[in-house]
Amino acid sequence: MFVLVNLKAYPCDPVEVATAAADVSDDSGVRVAVAPQAAQIGAVAETGVETWAQHVSAVEHGSHTGSTLAEAAADAGAVGTLLNHSENRLKLADIDGALDAADRADLETIVCANNPAQIGAAAALDPDGVAVEPPELIGTGTPVSKADPDIVTGAVDAAARVNGDVDVLCGAGISTGEDLVSASDLGASGVLLASGVAKADDPRAALEDLVEPLL
Numbered sequence: 001m002f003v004l005v006n007l008k009a010y011p012c013d014p015v016e017v018a019t020a021a022a023d024v025s026d027d028s029g030v031r032v033a034v035a036p037q038a039a040q041i042g043a044v045a046e047t048g049v050e051t052w053a054q055h056v057s058a059v060e061h062g063s064h065t066g067s068t069l070a071e072a073a074a075d076a077g078a079v080g081t082l083l084n085h086s087e088n089r090l091k092l093a094d095i096d097g098a099l100d101a102a103d104r105a106d107l108e109t110i111v112c113a114n115n116p117a118q119i120g121a122a123a124a125l126d127p128d129g130v131a132v133e134p135p136e137l138i139g140t141g142t143p144v145s146k147a148d149p150d151i152v153t154g155a156v157d158a159a160a161r162v163n164g165d166v167d168v169l170c171g172a173g174i175s176t177g178e179d180l181v182s183a184s185d186l187g188a189s190g191v192l193l194a195s196g197v198a199k200a201d202d203p204r205a206a207l208e209d210l211v212e213p214l215l
C-alpha cells in the first residue's frame with residue numbers, strides 16, 4: 001500500500017511530519033510520501049522522505065507568474081504530484097496539460113476525482129494513479145472505506161475498464177490502520193490522507209498506527 005500524506009495548508013511543522021514519515025517508511029517498509037506546500041518541497045525532500053507536490057500548473061518555462069512549474073517542483077526534490085485535488089479543481093484541458101508538464105519533469109502523477117465516473121475520465125488521461133475522494137467526507141474523520149465503500153470499488157472498476165495500468169488510491173477521512181486495511185480490501189492500492197496526520201497531536205504515532213497492520 002502507498003500512503004500519501006497531503007499537508008494541504010495545515011499549520012503543522014512539515015519537516016517534523018516528513019522526518020516521522022521517512023522513519024516510519026524505513027522501519028516498516030511501507031511506501032510513505034509527503035506532499036507539502038510548494039515552498040516547503042525542498043525542506044521536506046531534505047529529510048529523505050518521498051516528496052510530492054500538491055499541484056503543478058499546465059505551463060512550460062515562460063511568462064506564467066504565480067504558477068507552479070513542474071520542473072521547479074522536481075528541482076526542489078519532488079518526485080510526484082497530485083493534480084485536480086478537490087480543493088484545487090482543474091478544467092479537463094488543464095489536467096491534461098499538467099500531466100504533460102509532470103511528464104516533462106519526470107514526476108509521477110495522481111489525478112484526484114470525486115466519484116467513479118470522474119475516475120474513469122481521469123484514468124483515460126493516463127496518469128500513474130488516480131485517487132477517489134468524496135468531497136463531503138474530506139476532513140471529517142469518517143473513512144470513505146467505511147462510509148461509502150461502493151465509491152472505492154466503483155472507482156477501482158471504472159479505472160480498470162479504461163486503463164489497466166493505473167493505480168487507484170482512495171481518500172477522505174482515512175486515519176487508522178483499520179481504515180488502511182479496509183481500503184486495501186476494497187481494491188485500493190493506496191490511501192491519500194491529510195488531517196489524520198497533519199492535525200494529529202503526534203504525527204509520528206498517527207503514521208505508526210496507520211502502517212501497523214501491514215507489518
Ligand SMILES: O=C[C@H](O)COP(=O)(O)O
Binds near residue numbers: 141174194
Ligand atoms: O488530500 C487528502 C484528502 O483530501 C483527504 O483529507 P482528510 O484525510 O483530511 O480527509
